[in-house]
Amino acid sequence: MTDYANPSDLPADLQGAVIDLLLRLADDELIMGHRNSEWTGLGPILEEDIAFSSMAQDEMGHAQAYYQLIHELGGDDPDTLAFSRGPRQYRCAALVSLPNERDWAFCMMRQFLYDMAETVRLAALEHSSFTPLAQLARKLRGEEKYHLMHGRSWVLRLGNSTDDAQARLQAALNKAYAYALGLFEPTGADETLVQAGICPHEDDLRSQWESAVAPVLADARLEVPAHAKPVYGGRVGRHPDALKELLDGMQVVYQIDPTAKW
Amino acid sequence: MTDTQWPIFEVFHQQARGEPHVYVGSVHAPDAEMALLLAKEQYARRQACVNIWVVPADAITASKYEDDDIFERGTDKSYRESWGYVTPKTVRRSDQETESTS
Numbered sequence: 249m250t251d252y253a254n255p256s257d258l259p260a261d262l263q264g265a266v267i268d269l270l271l272r273l274a275d276d277e278l279i280m281g282h283r284n285s286e287w288t289g290l291g292p293i294l295e296e297d298i299a300f301s302s303m304a305q306d307e308m309g310h311a312q313a314y315y316q317l318i319h320e321l322g323g324d325d326p327d328t329l330a331f332s333r334g335p336r337q338y339r340c341a342a343l344v345s346l347p348n349e350r351d352w353a354f355c356m357m358r359q360f361l362y363d364m365a366e367t368v369r370l371a372a373l374e375h376s377s378f379t380p381l382a383q384l385a386r387k388l389r390g391e392e393k394y395h396l397m398h399g400r401s402w403v404l405r406l407g408n409s410t411d412d413a414q415a416r417l418q419a420a421l422n423k424a425y426a427y428a429l430g431l432f433e434p435t436g437a438d439e440t441l442v443q444a445g446i447c448p449h450e451d452d453l454r455s456q457w458e459s460a461v462a463p464v465l466a467d468a469r470l471e472v473p474a475h476a477k478p479v480y481g482g483r484v485g486r487h488p489d490a491l492k493e494l495l496d497g498m499q500v501v502y503q504i505d506p507t508a509k510w
Numbered sequence: 511m512t513d514t515q516w517p518i519f520e521v522f523h524q525q526a527r528g529e530p531h532v533y534v535g536s537v538h539a540p541d542a543e544m545a546l547l548l549a550k551e552q553y554a555r556r557q558a559c560v561n562i563w564v565v566p567a568d569a570i571t572a573s574k575y576e577d578d579d580i581f582e583r584g585t586d587k588s589y590r591e592s593w594g595y596v597t598p599k600t601v602r603r604s605d606q607e608t609e610s611t612s
Binding site for chain 1: 515516537538539540541543544547548550551552555
């Protein structure tokens with residue numbers, strides 16, 4: 249299979265599909281990072297507050313790296329992509345848009361489910377035929393590994409703590425699971441991307457993810473919701489209203505003067 | 511005031527393999543594994559790091575400050591230092607720097 253060593257090596261008919269993939273990766277990271285940053289100052293304990301805020305910055309850094317790659321493929325620059333698109337142009341899964349609602353159990357569960365998906369996806373992208381993406385995946389691996397260790401630790405501890413904590417965590421899983429499945433929403437770009445060796449099929453990633461999260465959830469005394477119906481729509485720009493509220497807040501300063509130099 | 515948070519773990523940070531682990535501070539954590547995860551972000555997010563140790567604070571036995579006079583030197587202990595010795599001329603050349611500062 250052909251490897252594409254540089255952004256300029258991608259044939260025109262592949263470029264749109266790759267940009268679509270990168271937008272999904274970037275938007276997931278940016279919105280997840282933004283949601284997590286809302287915990288800054290409210291974390292359950294100082295050390296966790298600092299750690300979780302730092303991880304939120306990591307996610308935003310990853311988003312910026314993906315946006316930069318889009319820019320190198322002829323797309324807008326990272327700031328324009330982050331601050332000048334409305335919800336319809338965002339490609340993140342609904343999971344990351346959901347409000348925190350000051351529910352630590354939900355946020356830790358979401359983080360765990362999300363980071364496991366990231367881990368599975370990045371491991372596959374390390375073998376992407378699009379070399380710049382493969383290199384980026386290898387670069388981000390360490391930070392994502394740490395994020396997963398963190399989320400997993402919280403899930404295991406809350407699940408094996410008091411009945412109250414366990415019940416809240418189960419409720420969080422019941423709510424988050426269908427949304428997490430939405431991370432693997434099929435898209436129109438899938439066939440093109442798979443055939444060109446850019447990334448594996450979303451269905452393959454989903455089954456890898458399911459087998460990876462199941463043992464941890466079992467160890468946390470949790471039951472995976474049966475027959476959860478994946479929440480799709482995010483990858484084609486249909487989002488919960490919460491995303492619009494988030495973007496309004498995130499973009500307000502930039503939109504006062506998009507040409508301002510920072 | 512009593513500390514009502516999680517137990518304290520003391521954190522030791524290693525900058526490179528082979529270097530000593532250096533004490534950098536402490537974290538509250540419910541257990542050692544969580545202490546490692548939290549210590550990473552508190553103490554290794556800026557400076558280089560290859561390894562962290564965490565030790566339950568109550569596992570450390572410390573001397574008492576009221577007994578700090580035990581560390582005072584009652585008599586001349588210069589025999590414990592290299593500068594406390596007169597070096598023969600034949601080897602002095604290699605030891606000149608020490609000689610000139612003593």
